[in-house]
Amino acid sequence: MKSTAAYGSWPSPVDAALAAAHDGRPEYLGAVGDELWWTAPRPVEGGRRALVRRRADGTEEGVLPAPWNVRSRVIEYGGRPWAAVARPAGGPLAVFCHFADQRLYAYEPDALPGAEPRPLTPVSAVGGGLRWVDPVIRPDRGEVWCVLEEFTGPAPTDVRRVLVAVPLDGSAAEDRSAVRELSDGRHRFVTGPRLSPDGRRVVWIAWDHPRMPWDGTEVMLAEVAPDGTFHGARTVAGGPSESIPQVDWDGAGRLLLASDRTGWWNLYRAEVDAAGTVGEPVALCPRAEEFGGPLWKIGLNWFTPLDNGLIAVVHGKGTTALGILDPERGALVDAHGPWTEWASTLAAHGTRVVGLAAGPRSAYELVELDTRTGRSRVVGAAHSDAIDPAHYPEPRVRTFTGPGGREIHAQVYPPHHPEFAGPEDELPPYVIWAHGGPTGHAPLVLDLEITYFTSRGIGVAEVNYGGSTGYGREYRERLREQWGVVDVEDCAAVARALAAEGTADPARRAVRGGSAGGWTTAASLVATDVYACGTIIYPILDLRGWATDETHDFESEYLYGLIGPVDQVPARYKERSPIEHVDRVTTPFLLLQGLDDVICPPAQAERFLARTAGRGVPHAYLAFEGEGHGFRRADTMVRALEAELSLYAHVFGVSRTDVPALEYRT
Structure with a gap:
């Protein structure tokens, strides 16, 4: 028999520290001889990314001790930061990017005991410096081939990206001129090189502003001369309206590529003849499914x-x-x-x-x-x-109906506790989660942050609003020039439907999200009366500022597709921006911000708060030193999660003594 207690008041074994300790996931798998290597999050070690190896006997161990942090900053979101090759003697040779200085390092973990990684690339004092990603080790040439992101001035857009060859002997550690450039820099963005089985050709992906990689990319193919130089680089697939997020070779020297030319990312194969002419790609398994995804990081x-x-x-x-x-x-x-x-x-x-x-x-x-x-x-x-699985929520995959009858995909996590239930005459509060991106997707996976709320009696609904990936290009492009409209409408439609069907308390609904989800949250508080409060996390709040000089190069022209060209529709930028309509915000909110965020900078949050001051709307602001875009430190995540619960307890009328009370401004 379950005990009865008000929704939101249930005790839970999932505290914020436990949720924070399990935040993040492994990334960037690779096979190194008979071993498997990957990067893993370490929230309690200052948020660093560790490089981990699984030996052939199944034992797991770190390759590098703290504070080594294997993470690239290319396009700020990074990408594959390491490569390694097995050797007949001396153990594996690894090359990795260290987050603190963004240099490439070589390391031989099984060589001399206590040996330190040795730098392969120099430091630059210009702008964001020199950054590296998606390395491929070429032992035969004594080089590592990768992408170089090189800042040429102080502005975030003073940058060029090229394919390069870095000497493994360390001769470029203090000498930028020793880095050999392989591509000509004609494209703003490039992925790492993929060498054909015979070593005669190489392919990579490229694209330019204002396109994002899910809008349109090109497959570049070049001949590789005996001296390792690239010649005759040309476009062999893709274009402005065809997204190709990955290209590679099969064992027979044919190109494999994922393309959305039919509206779905499917897998294709193309013959390459002796002269280097590429035939028409042929679909290998045509389906109304995705065999690819958005290229937010280089090397996926x-x-x-x-x-x-x-x-x-x-x-x-x-x-x-x-x-x-x-x-x-x-x-x-x-x-x-x-x-x-x-x-x-x-x-x-x-x-x-x-x-x-x-x-x-x-x-x-x-x-x-x-x-x-x-x-x-x-x-x-x-x-x-980490806890009894009986506390895990039981998600329901749902399809809701939005404006005009359009489908909206979501995962609904009702309140769940093995020992507690809510009163029969009470409906539970719900929080609508808007994912980031916005060209992204909320996966159906165990998340202890969700369990943190559901095990306390607060429901969660993750909305894969129009613009989300995973449902084809047509669904993804519902957000074209409609950001701040479709995403807001879809989240509100789910919130309203949950109340109408008797799942959620209509008076106790909240909205939350980070990055683009923070934008959707703020825009929802401005444009709708659905929510009793909101949690806005490292958001975009001022479109005009973000479209000019307040973000990084990768997304600096993202709004061309999401809103429209700023010089053609300036009124739209003003009308959609939450910062222009703080007078419409009438419900309490929590704003969380990393002070080192260069993607959604704190200046936007601070301007928003300045305009909110004195209007009588309770709000709280927590800013975290040492945090960028996406919180990584355990202490930050604990404080943020407890603050969010405190907001909901205050607004939903729930008594909780297990989290510090927020100090509100008005």
Whole structure:
């Protein structure tokens, strides 16, 4: 028999420290001989990313001690920050980017005991300096090929990106001129090089402002001369309205690429003849599903070819699966297991493929699929229950109806506790979660931050509003020139539907989100009367400022597609910006901001607060030193999560003594 207590007042074993300790997930898998390597979050170690290896005997250990932080800042969101190769003697050779100074380092973890990583690249005092990502080690040439992001002036847009070769002997550690440039810099953005099996050709992806990589990209192909220089670089696939987020080679020297030319990211193969002419790409498994995703980070991969000619693919609609594709027959067989989300990183070794997978009752873990037997098993970063799984929420995948009858996808997490239930005459409060991006997706996976609320009696609904990925290009482009309209309407439609069906208390609904989700939250408080309060996390609040000089280069022209060209529709920028309409905000809110955020800078939050002051609306502001875009430190996440719960307790009329009370301004 469950005890009865008011929604929001239930005791919970999930405190903020526990949720923070389990925040983040592994990234950037790779096979190094018989070992698997990846990066892993360390919130309690200042938020650093550790490089971890799983030896052949199954033991896991860190490659580098603290404070080494394996993370790149290229396009600010980074990308693949490491590469390693096995060697016959001396153990593996690794190359990685260290977050603190963004230099590339070489490291031999099994060489001399106590040996330190040695720098391969110099430091620059110009603007954001020199940054590196998506490395490929070329032992035969004594080089590492990668992307260089080089700032040429003080502004965030004073930057160029090229493919380069960095000497492994350290001769470029203090000498920028020793870094050999491979591409000509004609494109604003590039991904790392992918060398053909015979070493004669190389491909990469490129695009330019104002397009984002999910709008349109080009596949570039060049010949590789014996001296390692690139010649005859040309576009062989893609274009302004075709997004290709990944390209690679199969064992026979044919191009493999993911393209959304039909409205869905599907996998294609193209023949390359002896003269380097690329044939028309042929779909290998045409489906109304996604076999790719948004290229927010450099070096993501949704497919990888295997030695036996098969191709491992991450695919799906809404949720994703790991499948093995036979390209000759078009047959696709999926791995069995409880996982509903596979990350955009795969590693192949022999006939086995390893990915990162999670589900509603498990966090991301390394899962290996043996293509010979069809069996899958967890081989690394294994999920372990920090609490009794009886406290985990039971999500419901829902499709709601929005304005004009459009579909809205969401995951609804009702309040859940094995020992408590709410009064029969009371409906629970709900928080609508708007994901970031906005070209992003809320995955169906276990998240202890969600459990933090649901186990206390507060429901959560994650909305994959129009503009989200995972449902095809048409769904993704619902947000074109409609940001601040469609996302706001879709979140409000879900909130209203939950109340209308008797799931949520109509008087106790909140909205929250970070980054683009912070924008949607602020815009929702301005444009609707649906919510009793909101949590705005490192948001965009002033479109004109963000479109000019208040963000980084990668997204500096993102608003051309989301809002429209600023010089053509200036009134739209003013009308949509929450900062222009603080008088419409009538409900309490919490604003959380990292003071080192260069993507959504604190200046916007501070201007918003200045205009809010004295209007009588209770609000609280927490700013965190040492935090950028996305909180990574455990102490920050604890304070932020407890503050959010304190806001809801105050507004929803719930008594809680387990979190500090917020100090409100008016």
